[in-house]
Amino acid sequence: MADYQTEALALLQQIMAVPTVGTDESLVADIIEDYLAPLLKAGVLTTSRVNFAPHRDNLIVRYGDGDAHLLGLTGHMDVVTAGDETQWAHAPFAGTVVDGRLYGRGATDMKAGLAAMVVALKRRAMEEPHPAHPVVLFATVGEEVDNYGARQLAAAGYADHLDALLVGEPTGAVIKPAQRGIIDYTVTAKGKAAHSSQPELGANAIDGLVAFHQAVGAAVAPLLAHSDPLLGHPTHSITLIQGGAQVNIIPEAASLRGNIRTIPAAGNEQFKAALEAAVHAVDIPGVDLSLSVDSTLVPVGTPADNVLVQALQAARTANGLEAASVTGDTGITDAALMCRPGTALAIYGPGNDTSHQTDEFVELTDFNEALAVYGSLLANW
Template identity: 40%
Template sequence: MEEKRALKILTDLIAIPSVNDHEADVADYLAGLFDGYPVQIKRVTFAPGRDNLVVTMGEQGPFLGFSGHEDVVATGNEKDWAFPPFSGTVDQGLVYGRGASDMKSGLAAQVVAMLDLLESGQELPGRLRLLASVGEETGEYGAAQLTSEGYANDLDGLVIGEPSAFDIKVTHKGVIDYKVTSVGKSAHSSRPDQGFNAITPLLTFAQRVQSVMAENDQSDATLGQLTHVLSQIGGGEQINSVPANAWLTGNIRTIPAYPNDEVMAQLEDIIEDLNKAGAKLSISYSYPEPPLPSQADTQLALLAQNLLKDTFHRSGALTAGSGATDASEYTKAGHLPIIIVGPAAGTTDHQVNENVAVDDYLTGCKFYKALAETFWAKMGNE
C-alpha cells in the first residue's frame, strides 16, 4: 500500500476520540476499510456505542490472530499538547495524538498488513483474524467478552500490537485490585460500648494481608516476585463518633507461580477468619487479570524474533511487559501462543504529546504482513 494511504489510516483512527468509550466509531471505520474484500466481519457489542470488531480472512491453513484495543485514555489538559490530541498532526517525522502510540499505530499497522495481503489477489495459504477490543484501558473486558464467546479458540497464535519498540514481550504480571469494606455501628465516642468500631478489624486485616503476601517466596525468573501495595484507606464520620464504616484498597501484581486464584483464596481466608471473630468485612475485586506465562519458547516468538532481527534490523529482544494487557484474557482460551509486539516506542503512552515515529509505524505495517506470511509458511509445514 502507498505510504500516504497507510498513514491516513492511522491519522483517521487518531481523529476518533474513543476515550474509554465510543469504540463503535472505531469499529465502523475499520469495517469500512474492508468493504468489498472477501472477509467476514462481525461486530460483538459490549454495550451501546461499544463494539468489538472481528475481521476474519482466508479459508484454511494456520490461523494467526492480530489484536489491538480501540479505546484510548483521556487527554489530560488539552492546552498542554503541542497539537490538538485528536488532530493526528504529522510533524518532523512523528505522528502526534492520543493513541498514536497506545495503540492506534499497532492496530492500524495490523489492518494495513491485512489489506496488503488481500490486495495481493493471491489465494491465502492461511487464515488471519483481527480482534479489535473495547475497554482495554479500563479492565480488558472487551477481550474477556471475545474470549468467552470463543473468538480466540481456533487461533494457532496471537500477536498483540501494543507499543514495544519492536521488542517482543513474552510475559507479564497479572493484577488484582481489591477493596475491603468494614461495617460497624456508630455511637458517641464517650460510650464506645454502645457501638462497634469498623476501623479496628480493618487494621487487623491490613496487618495480616501484608504478612501473608510477604511470606510467600515464590519467584519468577523474569518477573520476580509478587508485589502488594495497600493503596487507599478511609473511614469514620467525625472525631468523636465510633466509626460505622471503613474501607481500604490494595493493588497486587501477580506471577504465574503464585497465581490469582491462590492469592484471592488467601485474601478471603483472612476475611472469613476475622468475620468469625465478629467483624463484618467484605471484599470485592475490580477486573482481576491473570499473568501471562512465558511465551519465550513458542514458535511464534522465535519466528517474530528472527524476522525482526534478520529482515527488519530491529530489536526482536524477548522481554517482560510491565502491566496487564488483553493477553491476560486471551490466554484463558488455553494453549494459545501470544506475543506482544508493536511499532511504537511506548515512551509517551498516557502522556501529553503522545506520538509514534512515521518510520516505525510504516515498518510495523511491513513487519505484520511478513509475520503472517512466515507464520503461514512455517506452521503449514508442521
C-alpha cells in the same frame, strides 16, 4: 516515506480523530471496513461484528479459510480520556505530526498498533489472495475499562482455535510472550460510632483495616517470594483507603482497596485464598470485615522462544533490525482473555511509555518499523 507508510499514517490519523473514550468504537470499525472495502468486495477478506453496546461493535476481519495454524491479531479501538485538553501542546484528537512524531490520544495506546496490523493485513491480502495459513484480526471495544470486548469474544469462542496471538500494544523493540494477572479487591469494615471521648462505647472500623493490613502482609508474603523468569515477582499494594465522618467520632465504616499482580507460580486463586485468610484472622471486637474481589484476570505465561516469538525475530531480521529483547509484561492486555492454553503469545507493537499521558505520541520510525515487521510476519506465517 513509502506509499504504504503514507497510507498507514493517513489511516492512523483518521481513526485517532474519533474520540473513542468508552464509546463510538463502531465508527472506527466503519473506517477500517471502508479502508478494506476493495478486498471485502472481492471476497479476499471477510468481516463480521459483535455488538457490545450501542455504537460499540467489536470488528472481526478474516483472511483465509479454516483453522490450521491460525494466527490472531488483536488491538483495541478505545482510548482513555484526554483529561484537561488545554494542557496539551497538540490537540488530542487531531493526529498532529511534528518532527517525526504523531501526537494525540491513542497514538501509542494503541491505535498505532491497530492501524499497522490493518495495513499490513491489507498489503498481504493484495499480494496473496489465498494464504497458506489463515489470519483473523480482532478490533475490540472497552479494553481500557475491563476488557469488555475481549471478554465477550472469548466467551463466544472466537479465540478457541488460535495457534498464536499477536497483541499490538506498545512495546517498542521488545517482544513480550507473557503477562502478569491482576486482582482488584475491596475490604469493608463495619463498626459502631461513638463520641471520640468515649471510644469504649464504639467499635473503630479503621482499627479493623489496620489489623487487616498487618494480617494480609503476613498472608501474602510466601506468595510474593515466588518469581518467574519473564515476569519477576508478584506484587501486592493497598492503593485506596477511606473511612470516618468527623475527627471527634469513632468511625463506624471504613474501606480499602488493593491491587495484586500475579504470576503463574503464585496465581489468582492462591492470592484470593490469602486475602480470605487475612480477613478471617482479624479479631477486633464489634468490627466485621467483608471481602469483595472486584476484578480478576489470570496471568498468561508462554515460552520465551515460542513459535510466534521466533517468527517475529525472523521478521525483524528480514527488515535489517536487530533481534528484540524478550521479557514479560507487567500490565494487562486483551491476551488475558484471548490467549488460550497452548496458544503462542507475543505482545509487540509501536509505542512508548507516554500511554495515558498528556501529549501522548508515537515515533513515526517506530510505527513504520512495526508496519514492516508485521508485513514480513504475515508473508511468512
